[in-house]
Amino acid sequence: MxxxxxxxxxxxxxxxxxxxxxxxxxxxxxxxxxxxxxxxxxxxxxxxKLSLVLDLVSAFAAQGLPAPATGSLYGDVRALLEVASHALRHPVASQVIPDLLVEAARHPEISDAIKAALLDSQQGVAALVVRDAVARGELPESTDPDRALDVIVGPLYWRLVVVRAGLPEGYLDELARSAVAALRA
Amino acid sequence: MxxxxxxxxxxxxxxxxxxxxxxxxxxxxxxxxxxxxxxxxxxxxxxxKLSLVLDLVSAFAAQGLPAPATGSLYGDVRALLEVASHALRHPVASQVIPDLLVEAARHPEISDAIKAALLDSQQGVAALVVRDAVARGELPESTDPDRALDVIVGPLYWRLVVVRAGLPEGYLDELARSAVAALRA
DNA sequence: GGACGACGAGACGGTTGCGTCGCGACGTAA
DNA sequence: TTACGTCGCGACGCAACCGTCTCGTCGTCC
Structure with missing residues (x-):
């Protein structure tokens, strides 16, 4: 044993x-x-080494991502940003995630594992948020959930991981407002 | 010699x-x-190895980034996205840039070089675009240029480098419209 | 209390890259 | 023609890690 x-x-x-x-x-x-x-x-x-890392990523995937259902598009987006910013501000995670994303381009197994662990659940959540917003009449039916995800988490990822700048007070609120306005356009 | x-x-x-x-x-x-x-x-x-790479990055920095001046915020944003998407769709660049960004967290010299080569010029361009837009009355004076950059290039970087998804026909137009709406919010 | 198996430690030969050095070949400038 | 410096090549001793192995120890079941 x-x-x-x-x-x-x-x-x-x-x-x-x-x-x-x-x-x-x-x-x-x-x-x-x-x-x-x-x-x-x-x-x-x-x-x-590869199986070690795949195992780790899969374990991460098992956690799942909570789907927000706050009753408004702004609320849902704000909640998503909150969760994402917590993950990306964790110093270990903010180093490991982009590293594995880069390696993913060289190892299809890593790419698949990350897709299953992160992207798929994120896209699923985005699809739910968009669907609810469409049902409430907050977004047009033609809204593409993938584009929604790009617009919501893209700016946050860019700032926290690429530029490695801080998050000023109230910045997530601004980003959430921006994202909602962007989706409505 | x-x-x-x-x-x-x-x-x-x-x-x-x-x-x-x-x-x-x-x-x-x-x-x-x-x-x-x-x-x-x-x-x-x-x-x-480090000096080799620093030399390479500096050479890249010397190119500079063209500042768009199309006469409208939408035009400027669209032009920025065009340039950025060309760079990020280049298979070599789209592999090298995120790789160096990850290494930058471990080597301050790389971090400094990338900041000088990419981020500073991008932030400069964003500042110009915002300034012009404010002068035309398209944006409020309080607009933060750094946030503008986050909102403009973040979604594109996310899609091309993180998700590694393609760019459907007209997607850059959509992103540009989204970004303009986001900035106005 | 005896058998079993996982444990940490570390030796093993093999591979790869380090940074340096010496070689003979080549090109250029006096 | 001679002298010099760079060239590609490859050997050098050193270090790290590979994946396998053999130890002696320890804990847990039967």
């Missing part, structure tokens, strides 16, 4: 190592070292 | 290698191999 605490320690170490050096530089030796574990313990569970 | 054609071959190889394997995995040996050049020729010009 594999010891659960060892498994958890390895998973945590992978996460930290991924943030510290990135997928490309990450080594099994480094993970074992950080976890305070023998290399054997790692190889007994996963067969490669 | 260092031979110019050799220098150019190395620079080109760095660019290709950066796109193929990323900064983390990039090696001087690989660059020399790809350029058809001895390692000596590389070390004679640059002292490390």
């Amino acid at each position: 594999l010891r659960e605490d060892v498994t958890d320690a390895i998973r945590a170490a992978v996460f930290e190592e991924l943030a510290a050096v990135g997928f490309a530089r990450m080594s099994i030796e480094g993970i074992a070292r950080r976890a305070g574990v023998g290399k054997t313990a790692v190889y007994r569970r996963w067969k490669s | 260092l031979r110019e054609d050799v220098t150019d071959a190395i620079r080109a190889a760095v660019f290709e290698e950066l796109a193929a394997v990323g900064f983390a995995r990039m090696s001087i040996e690989g660059i020399a191999r790809r350029a058809g050049v001895g390692k000596t020729a590389v070390y004679r010009r640059w002292k490390s």
Whole structure:
């Protein structure tokens, strides 16, 4: 029987190592070292660096994304931005996510896993939000949910991950208002 | 006298290698191999992998970014999106840019170089566009140029680099309309 | 209390890249 | 013609990591 605490320690170490050096530089030796574990313990569970990371991403996907239902488009958008900004302001996550996105272009398995773990659920939530807004008459029926997602999270991702600028007081409110106006256009 | 054609071959190889394997995995040996050049020729010009890349980014910065002046906010925004989408659809650039952005978090020198090469000029252009629009009465004086940049290029970057989805016919027009509406909100 | 299996540690040969050095070939400028 | 500097090539010792293996230890079931 594999010891659960060892498994958890390895998973945590992978996460930290991924943030510290990135997928490309990450080594099994480094993970074992950080976890305070023998290399054997790692190889007994996963067969490669790639499977380790895929496992981690899948675990993340299992969490799911809460679908907001605040009763107004603005409220839903604001709630989405709140959740996304929490995730992207986490220093480890904000390093790991873009790193894996870059690697995804080179490893189809990573690409698929991320798509399943993040994009699909995000697109699902966006589709729900748009559907509700259309039902309330807040948006035209022709609204494309994918474009909605672009307009809602794009500016936030750009600011937090690309520019790496802070979020001034009330900025999420502004972004939410902007997004609603953009969707109505 | 260092031979110019050799220098150019190395620079080109760095660019290709950066796109193929990323900064983390990039090696001087690989660059020399790809350029058809001895390692000596590389070390004679640059002292490390980092200086090679910094040199490349600086060269990119020297190009500058053309400031649109179409006479309308929509026109300016549309022009900005056009330029940005051309850059981000280039398969090599769309691999190299996010890769360097991720590495920037670990190497302050890269961060500074990218800031000087891309963000500063983008922010400058955005400031000009906003200023003109304010002068025409298209935007309120209180408009924050940085937020304008977030709202204009964020959705495009998200779609092209993060989601890696295509650009349907007329999508840039939609994005431009959305951005204008968002800025007016 | 004995058998079993996972554990950490670390040795193993192999691969890759590091940065330096020496080689003979080539081109250019005195 | 001679002298010099760069060229491609490849060897050098060093370091890190690969994936496999063999230890002796420890905890848990039967």
